[in-house]
Amino acid sequence: MRVRLVCSSVLIGVLSAFVAWALHWAVVNYQDVTYEMPGTVTTLRFAHGPHGVDDAEVPVVLDELRDFIDDRSLALVIGSAGQGYPQLVVADPEGVVPWYAPARSSGSGNAAAAAHVFEGTYSQQQWLAGRSPSLVPDGVEVVGTMVPPEGSGDVQFVRTLGDYRLPPGDYVVTTTDPAELAEFTGILHRAGFEARWTRRLPFTGHLTRDPVFGATVVLLGAGCLAAALFWTLGLRVRAREFAIRRRHGATRLALVRQVWLRGLAAQAFGIVVGVALSGALVALAGREVLGRTEYLLMSASVGLGLVLAAGAWLAAAVAGTWARNGAGRAS
Amino acid sequence: MLRDLAGGVRMALRRWPMMLSLAAMIALACVVLAFLLADVLRQLTALRGAQEMRDREAVVFTPYYERLATTTTLPDSTVADLVATIRDGHAYTAVIKNVRLDTSDFAGGRPAVILVGAELEEMVPGLDVCEPAPCAMRGAEVTQPVGPVRFAGYTLSRFEELPSAATYFDANLGTVPLDERVVLNMPPESLPRLNPVEREEAMARAVLFDVTDAEIAAHVDGNATGGLYLVPRNVAVDQPQRLTGFMVVSAMYIAGMAAFLGLVLLAFAASAGEALRRERAVFAIRRAYGAGRGHTAARIGGFVGLVVLAAPLPPLVGLWLIGSPVSSGAMWVLALVVVIFGCLWVWAVKQHSGRELRGR
Numbered sequence: 001m002r003v004r005l006v007c008s009s010v011l012i013g014v015l016s017a018f019v020a021w022a023l024h025w026a027v028v029n030y031q032d033v034t035y036e037m038p039g040t041v042t043t044l045r046f047a048h049g050p051h052g053v054d055d056a057e058v059p060v061v062l063d064e065l066r067d068f069i070d071d072r073s074l075a076l077v078i079g080s081a082g083q084g085y086p087q088l089v090v091a092d093p094e095g096v097v098p099w100y101a102p103a104r105s106s107g108s109g110n111a112a113a114a115a116h117v118f119e120g121t122y123s124q125q126q127w128l129a130g131r132s133p134s135l136v137p138d139g140v141e142v143v144g145t146m147v148p149p150e151g152s153g154d155v156q157f158v159r160t161l162g163d164y165r166l167p168p169g170d171y172v173v174t175t176t177d178p179a180e181l182a183e184f185t186g187i188l189h190r191a192g193f194e195a196r197w198t199r200r201l202p203f204t205g206h207l208t209r210d211p212v213f214g215a216t217v218v219l220l221g222a223g224c225l226a227a228a229l230f231w232t233l234g235l236r237v238r239a240r241e242f243a244i245r246r247r248h249g250a251t252r253l254a255l256v257r258q259v260w261l262r263g264l265a266a267q268a269f270g271i272v273v274g275v276a277l278s279g280a281l282v283a284l285a286g287r288e289v290l291g292r293t294e295y296l297l298m299s300a301s302v303g304l305g306l307v308l309a310a311g312a313w314l315a316a317a318v319a320g321t322w323a324r325n326g327a328g329r330a331s
Numbered sequence: 332m333l334r335d336l337a338g339g340v341r342m343a344l345r346r347w348p349m350m351l352s353l354a355a356m357i358a359l360a361c362v363v364l365a366f367l368l369a370d371v372l373r374q375l376t377a378l379r380g381a382q383e384m385r386d387r388e389a390v391v392f393t394p395y396y397e398r399l400a401t402t403t404t405l406p407d408s409t410v411a412d413l414v415a416t417i418r419d420g421h422a423y424t425a426v427i428k429n430v431r432l433d434t435s436d437f438a439g440g441r442p443a444v445i446l447v448g449a450e451l452e453e454m455v456p457g458l459d460v461c462e463p464a465p466c467a468m469r470g471a472e473v474t475q476p477v478g479p480v481r482f483a484g485y486t487l488s489r490f491e492e493l494p495s496a497a498t499y500f501d502a503n504l505g506t507v508p509l510d511e512r513v514v515l516n517m518p519p520e521s522l523p524r525l526n527p528v529e530r531e532e533a534m535a536r537a538v539l540f541d542v543t544d545a546e547i548a549a550h551v552d553g554n555a556t557g558g559l560y561l562v563p564r565n566v567a568v569d570q571p572q573r574l575t576g577f578m579v580v581s582a583m584y585i586a587g588m589a590a591f592l593g594l595v596l597l598a599f600a601a602s603a604g605e606a607l608r609r610e611r612a613v614f615a616i617r618r619a620y621g622a623g624r625g626h627t628a629a630r631i632g633g634f635v636g637l638v639v640l641a642a643p644l645p646p647l648v649g650l651w652l653i654g655s656p657v658s659s660g661a662m663w664v665l666a667l668v669v670v671i672f673g674c675l676w677v678w679a680v681k682q683h684s685g686r687e688l689r690g691r
Binding site: 004007008011012014015017018021022025048080082083084085086121122126131134135153154156168216219222223226227229230233234236274277278281282284285286287288 | 578597
């Protein structure tokens with residue numbers, strides 16, 4: 001039985017590692033779409049509307065937008081979504097966007113006409129070579145570099161919301177209040193845009209809509225059921241032994257307790273082996289040494305696997321030691 | 332023997348709630364595994380396809396458009412520069428998504444792909460392009476004759492047939508199947524004669540190789556002037572990073588599905604063992620009335636086969652018949668299922684023989 005327990009627990013360990021990694025991917029994916037903004041955010045995609053906007057109106061609307069963000073202590077990141085320059089535009093009066101720290105970067109001058117190129121980009125290479133980056137608009141001076149946030153993709157630079165035409169794209173704002181969002185959409189409408197879609201993104205909602213995470217949870221649940229069936233049938237082979245012991249005074253609870261406790265060590269060993277194999281697989285496929293995140297994920301996988309497997313093993317112990325007319329069978 | 336096989340099937344059907352659940356889980360795991368394997372095999376093919384691109388330090392571009400709704404106005408000089416680079420054998424390009432969008436009956440209404448550049452055949456292995464340009468080809472599944480096609484000042488009336496499962500590799504799109512498409516191989520001089528949308532895509536999909544940084548910068552600068560912002564990416568640096576992420580995800584998927592399949596098979600093996608134990612008396616009576624080992628094995632084969640083979644085989648064969656790209660994954664999983672069936676069958680027969688011997 002111990003070999004059976006170890007083998008099946010190895011498989012449960014692999015499945016719990018899969019769940020932990022799926023959760024990790026969901027978190028990274030959430031950071032991608034929210035540009036690592038804190039709290040619950042709303043993403044609105046704006047495209048140029050048919051009504052347009054006069055040049056004279058642009059500074060007025062921009063002042064209105066800045067006042068709106070300042071008054072409500074919000075933060076805004078505008079991603080280009082394939083339109084306009086490959087840039088991010090940030091309005092962060094409270095300093096809550098973790099990766100955006102223009103004050104700490106080198107350079108000076110008018111903040112609105114200044115840009116920071118992202119590290120590792122083509123524009124940074126051009127800037128370091130002393131050239132004016134061709135993907136940065138004319139009149140914008142590159143004053144430093146910044147580490148890009150998760151999900152920035154091919155975006156080349158970031159600049160502060162300034163007195164220039166707002167770009168179309170994804171507007172990620174740190175509010176979910178319908179009244180604030182209605183006011184925000186109204187300002188953007190006056191800037192010549194129309195909203196294509198709005199997506200409120202609490203992490204729990206993001207997680208429940210994540211198909212990979214959902215699938216892994218279902219797989220782990222179904223896998224535990226299959227393991228419980230396997231263990232139950234394995235214990236049924238000992239039905240005669242359990243019946244004899246019951247006849248000689250052993251209580252049902254004592255049998256379950258004994259069977260369950262004796263199996264836990266083998267289970268724990270199997271789960272640790274399964275998680276370790278998964279970690280090795282990740283290192284092999286990713287061709288890199290595992291880091292702190294991976295070890296944390298592996299620890300979480302072991303914890304999750306132990307709890308679920310112990311529960312399934314308890315169910316199997318209860319079902320496997322149960323025998324109708326057990327005393328009669330022994331005779 | 333057939334009656335024994337049917338007897339084994341009936342033996343499984345008598346325990347239908349358990350066996351049906353296990354069979355459904357095995358079938359589901361096999362189908363998902365087939366899709367995952369197909370995806371991994373496709374990506375590995377793409378990786379092999381990009382080997383030449385990596386070796387020659389190819390540079391590809393990610394486009395950002397000034398306004399999505401309107402077409403950019405690219406300078407003629409930038410287009411002319413690309414034409415010259417293609418002629419010199421340092422670039423090729425393609426138009427995949429925007430060929431004659433305004434003409435619904437172009438190429439008989441079939442989606443068309445434009446390829447430009449003699450070096451393309453060398454850089455995209457496995458793709459035999461007709462020569463000399465201009466010339467045309469049709470995918471293996473384009474069975475209806477395609478009438479003469481007029482494009483960029485050329486009339487193409489002869490269409491060579493591409494081999495089945497022919498693909499084009501694009502660094503942004505991955506593997507592009509050509510089976511249902513008409514492919515036009517055009518000379519570089521045709522680029523200025525493309526319509527603005529096609530020209531925009533041709534500039535964005537250009538692949539430059541063995542070129543200097545100044546030439547890359549000229550391509551980026553020229554297009555940026557026209558409102559098409561192209562972010563260059565070196566395939567040799569960029570692709571392995573993307574592939575590493577994909578391989579980690581795929582490895583976890585495949586390991587997870589294999590672990591799930593393993594647990595379900597363990598549960599089935601335990602159930603089969605229990606069923607055979609309960610049927611021991613029936614087998615003994617049959618043996619007493621002349622049933623040989625072959626008959627017993629056939630009966631057990633029918634029992635195991637119904638759960639392990641009957642449920643996953645139809646969807647897997649269906650996926651195999653659909654063709655590329657999922658067929659390759661389905662084929663491997665089919666082979667795996669047959670091997671698993673064989674192992675379980677042999678194991679179950681041995682278990683049964685052992686019990687019989689112990690019984691004596």
